[in-house]
Amino acid sequence: MRTIVAGNWKMNTDRLSAEALVSAVVQHAGGIVPEVEVIIAPPFPFLAMAVAKCEGSRIIVAAQNCHQAEKGAYTGEVSATMLKSLGVTACIVGHSERRQYFGESDAVIGEKAAALLAIGLTPIFCCGENQEERTSGRHFHVVTEQMKGALGRFSNAELERIVIAYEPVWAIGTGLTASKEQAQEMHAHIRALLHTHGASVAERVPILYGGSCNPTNAESLFAQLDVNGGLIGGASLVAEQFLELVRIAGKKQ
Numbered sequence: 001m002r003t004i005v006a007g008n009w010k011m012n013t014d015r016l017s018a019e020a021l022v023s024a025v026v027q028h029a030g031g032i033v034p035e036v037e038v039i040i041a042p043p044f045p046f047l048a049m050a051v052a053k054c055e056g057s058r059i060i061v062a063a064q065n066c067h068q069a070e071k072g073a074y075t076g077e078v079s080a081t082m083l084k085s086l087g088v089t090a091c092i093v094g095h096s097e098r099r100q101y102f103g104e105s106d107a108v109i110g111e112k113a114a115a116l117l118a119i120g121l122t123p124i125f126c127c128g129e130n131q132e133e134r135t136s137g138r139h140f141h142v143v144t145e146q147m148k149g150a151l152g153r154f155s156n157a158e159l160e161r162i163v164i165a166y167e168p169v170w171a172i173g174t175g176l177t178a179s180k181e182q183a184q185e186m187h188a189h190i191r192a193l194l195h196t197h198g199a200s201v202a203e204r205v206p207i208l209y210g211g212s213c214n215p216t217n218a219e220s221l222f223a224q225l226d227v228n229g230g231l232i233g234g235a236s237l238v239a240e241q242f243l244e245l246v247r248i249a250g251k252k253q
């Protein structure tokens with residue numbers, strides 16, 4: 001199974017700090033645990049720069065969002081085709097911040113993933129429950145519905161090209177992390193859902209953990225059987241921390 005550490009920069013950095021962060025990651029990532037796949041997802045305006053700087057390195061550049069349509073009158077939006085033309089090869093879809101602040105439904109998220117798959121890009125599909133859903137014991141049901149609603153349309157061959165990130169909303173940017181047991185049981189649940197599409201889907205789709213993941217708590221999370229790395233927010237903005245997370249993920253190999 002692949003191990004992946006992905007950095008979601010969200011709406012952070014500016015031109016100069018983005019350049020400095022990409023450079024630092026590229027410069028130091030080379031020597032560390034080559035088996036771990038390293039992905040960075042800078043904001044749209046810095047993607048071309050990031051692709052140029054990452055050329056010839058191990059770093060994969062992803063976007064944080066895309067529009068589901070191929071092109072057209074959607075002022076301010078960015079299509080998967082545009083991303084591909086820049087050399088971007090992956091894209092986060094369905095992040096809880098997109099669901100919460102931009103009203104993205106599972107159906108729309110599924111359309112975005114379909115647009116990416118159609119042109120050979122990798123969707124990094126995010127799912128996860130909020131605090132109230134966990135407290136009321138509905139977290140497995142919520143994640144099941146998110147998966148079915150967005151990914152139900154795909155063939156096995158398509159599903160095998162997706163990366164999943166479980167990000168409990170209550171753990172994102174809060175300093176609260178899922179315990180290793182909470183992470184493992186949800187990842188095992190997601191794996192079981194994938195298994196209903198066949199063993200090869202379950203065996204091939206990496207499931208990343210996200211939510212206040214940092215070098216202090218990552219080791220026990222990444223060590224869990226069904227945790228195949230992390231989707232990192234805050235700690236991905238500090239090159240040393242992000243690279244340390246890559247090192248920690250390498251211990252899984």
Ligand code: 13P
Pocket residue numbers: 008095167171172173174175210211212213231232233234235
């Ligand atoms: P934090 O690591 O800042 O909690 O963010 C996680 C996340 O949302 C990554 O997509």
